Amino acid sequence: DTGVSQNPRHKITKRGQNVTFRCDPISEHNRLYWYRQTLGQGPEFLTYFQNEAQLEKSRLLSDRFSAERPKGSFSTLEIQRTEQGDSAMYLCASSPEGSPSYEQYFGPGTRLTVT
Amino acid sequence: AQSVTQLGSHVSVSEGALVLLRCNYSSSVPPYLFWYVQYPNQGLQLLLKYTSAATLVKGINGFEAEFKKSETSFHLTKPSAHMRDAAEYFCAVSEGYNTDKLIFGTGTRLQVFP
Numbered sequence: 001d002t003g004v005s006q007n008p009r010h011k012i013t014k015r016g017q018n019v020t021f022r023c024d025p026i027s028e029h030n031r032l033y034w035y036r037q038t039l040g041q042g043p044e045f046l047t048y049f050q051n052e053a054q055l056e057k058s059r060l061l062s063d064r065f066s067a068e069r070p071k072g073s074f075s076t077l078e079i080q081r082t083e084q085g086d087s088a089m090y091l092c093a094s095s096p097e098g099s100p101s102y103e104q105y106f107g108p109g110t111r112l113t114v115t
Numbered sequence: 116a117q118s119v120t121q122l123g124s125h126v127s128v129s130e131g132a133l134v135l136l137r138c139n140y141s142s143s144v145p146p147y148l149f150w151y152v153q154y155p156n157q158g159l160q161l162l163l164k165y166t167s168a169a170t171l172v173k174g175i176n177g178f179e180a181e182f183k184k185s186e187t188s189f190h191l192t193k194p195s196a197h198m199r200d201a202a203e204y205f206c207a208v209s210e211g212y213n214t215d216k217l218i219f220g221t222g223t224r225l226q227v228f229p
Binding site: 048 | 119151156157158159160161164205214215216217218219220221
């Protein structure tokens with residue numbers, strides 16, 4: 001068990017470009033979560049999946065954001081037409097089941113800088 | 116709506132001193148409460164969680180927290196700080212009924228001086 005992995009770890013992009021991040025959860029974890037963390041703040045929930053089904057999306061997730069988990073394993077988060085306000089750490093987490101009794105295991109995050 | 120308030124964005128203690136990090140929550144239903152720690156350039160790691168069992172919860176690295184419904188608090192404590200405890204600490208709440216998403220506080224940075 002290697003834990004939750006995220007790629008890339010760092011991404012610098014110019015405003016208006018599209019970016020895609022990947023998250024590989026712990027093997028056999030059914031739930032996968034995306035959070036965003038800006039400097040000096042706690043993580044904010046974006047969306048989560050039960051296997052391949054996207055169960056909930058935050059209002060923070062504008063139309064420029066899209067997340068997928070096509071085969072119920074890894075997930076991608078795409079941001080189209082990036083803005084400077086998208087600069088943040090994007091965290092992925094996974095858990096074995098959907099109960100809050102189960103710990104959410106976090107990856108190291110992808111730090112996005114939009115110039 | 117659920118929310119979490121962490122009082123004190125920075126806490127400084129001497130090595131060996133008591134650590135107290137404060138967390139107050141707001142929830143319309145019995146909450147699930149968590150403390151996570153984040154070391155520089157790393158993801159969040161669960162310290163402990165309250166899921167309506169015992170009100171005093173023991174976690175890893177010698178930390179513990181007590182759920183006090185009357186005070187809507189879930190403060191994190193450790194009797195004796197160690198240098199390696201220096202990190203960012205986040206309190207989080209989950210409703211646990213319609214969703215298991217976590218609502219985090221803004222965090223408390225703990226500094227430990229020798």
